[in-house]
Amino acid sequence: MTAPARVLSITTHRVVTDDVATEREWVLAAQAGDQAAFGWLVHRHQRRAYAVARGIVLNHEDAEDAVQDAFLHAFRALDRFRPDQAFGAWLHRIVANAALDLTRRRKVRDADELPETVSSPFRDPAESADLRQRLREGLAALPARQRAVIVLHDVEGYKHAEIGEMLGIPEGTARSDLHYARARMRDALSSFTSED
Amino acid sequence: MSKHLQFPDPAPDQELAAALAPLLAPPSDTEGYWNAFERRVMARIESRSVWWFVSPATLRAGMAAAGLALLALGAMALQTRQMEARMAYRAVTETPLEVAAPIPGIDERPSRYAEPPATLPGR
Numbered sequence: 001m002t003a004p005a006r007v008l009s010i011t012t013h014r015v016v017t018d019d020v021a022t023e024r025e026w027v028l029a030a031q032a033g034d035q036a037a038f039g040w041l042v043h044r045h046q047r048r049a050y051a052v053a054r055g056i057v058l059n060h061e062d063a064e065d066a067v068q069d070a071f072l073h074a075f076r077a078l079d080r081f082r083p084d085q086a087f088g089a090w091l092h093r094i095v096a097n098a099a100l101d102l103t104r105r106r107k108v109r110d111a112d113e114l115p116e117t118v119s120s121p122f123r124d125p126a127e128s129a130d131l132r133q134r135l136r137e138g139l140a141a142l143p144a145r146q147r148a149v150i151v152l153h154d155v156e157g158y159k160h161a162e163i164g165e166m167l168g169i170p171e172g173t174a175r176s177d178l179h180y181a182r183a184r185m186r187d188a189l190s191s192f193t194s195e196d
Numbered sequence: 197m198s199k200h201l202q203f204p205d206p207a208p209d210q211e212l213a214a215a216l217a218p219l220l221a222p223p224s225d226t227e228g229y230w231n232a233f234e235r236r237v238m239a240r241i242e243s244r245s246v247w248w249f250v251s252p253a254t255l256r257a258g259m260a261a262a263g264l265a266l267l268a269l270g271a272m273a274l275q276t277r278q279m280e281a282r283m284a285y286r287a288v289t290e291t292p293l294e295v296a297a298p299i300p301g302i303d304e305r306p307s308r309y310a311e312p313p314a315t316l317p318g319r
Contacts, residue, residue, distance in 0.1 A: 042234050051220040071237045154208045
C-alpha cells in the first residue's frame with residue numbers, strides 16, 4: 001500500500017487535520033513501511049503517551065525514556081496491530097508497560113520540580129506549589145500499578161476492563177487499585193484543604 | 197449462577213484529574229518541545245530499525261529471492277563436487293601405469309636371505 005499523498009507535506013508543515021485522512025489510513029500506511037505516517041501517529045499521540053508514562057514513572061527523564069521505548073516497540077510491533085482496533089489504546093498499553101518496566105528496573109527518583117509556568121487549577125502560586133508537592137508525594141507513595149490505574153482511569157478516561165487488558169490484570173484488580181489510589185490521593189487533597 | 201456481577205464503571209474523578217494534570221505534563225509543555233521530542237523519537241526509530249524495517253511485501257519478495265539464491269548455490273556446490281569427482285576418477289583411470297626400476301641397495305634382497313638352505317645342517 002502506498003502512503004497517503006499528504007504524508008510528506010505533513011512532516012514539513014505539521015498541519016494535522018482529522019479530515020485529511022483517518023487514523024486508520026495512517027496506521028495502514030505506517031504498516032506498509034511509511035515512516036512519515038508513523039511520525040504523524042507519534043505527533044498525534046505523544047502528549048497523552050507522555051502523561052500516562054509520567055503518571056507511572058513520576059519524573060520527566062524516565063517518562064521521556066518510557067515513551068521513546070514505547071514508540072520504538074510499537075513501530076516494531078506494527079505488523080501485529082489490527083487496524084480495526086483503537087491505536088491510542090494499543091499504544092497506551094505499550095506505554096504503561098514500558099513505564100512499569102522502567103520503574104521495576106530503576107529506583108524511583110525524586111520527581112522534577114515543576115516550573116511555575118505550568119498551568120494549574122489553583123490561583124495562588126504558593127498554594128499551588130504546596131498542593132502539587134502533596135499530590136506528588138501522594139502519587140509517589142502509591143505502587144506503580146496503582147498510579148497507572150488512576151492515571152489511565154481518571155486522567156485518560158479508560159474503563160476498568162480496558163485498563164485490566166492494558167496492564168494484564170483482572171478487571172476487579174483494576175477496580176480495587178483505583179479505589180485504593182483514589183482514597184490515598186483524596187487524603188492528600190483533603191489534608192491540604194483542611195489545613196486552610 | 198454462571199453470570200458474573202457487572203458493576204458500572206465509576207465516572208472519572210474530574211477534580212482529581214484536574215489536580216493531577218499539571219503533574220503529568222513535561223516541564224516545557226510547548227509546541228516546540230513536542231516537535232523536538234517527536235524528532236527524537238523518529239531519529240531513534242530510524243537509527244535502530246533501518247536494517248530490519250521492510251514492508252511485508254518486500255519481506256516476502258526478499259525471502260523468495262534468498263530461497264532461490266540458496267537453491268542456486270546448493271546446485272552449484274553439487275555440480276562442482278561432481279565435476280571434481282569426475283576429474284579425480286579420470287586422473288586415476290587415464291594415467292598410464294609406470295613400472296618402477298629397482299633401486300640398487302633397497303630393492304635387492306640381502307644375500308643371507310637369498311636362498312634358504314636345502315636341508316638343515318646335521319640332519
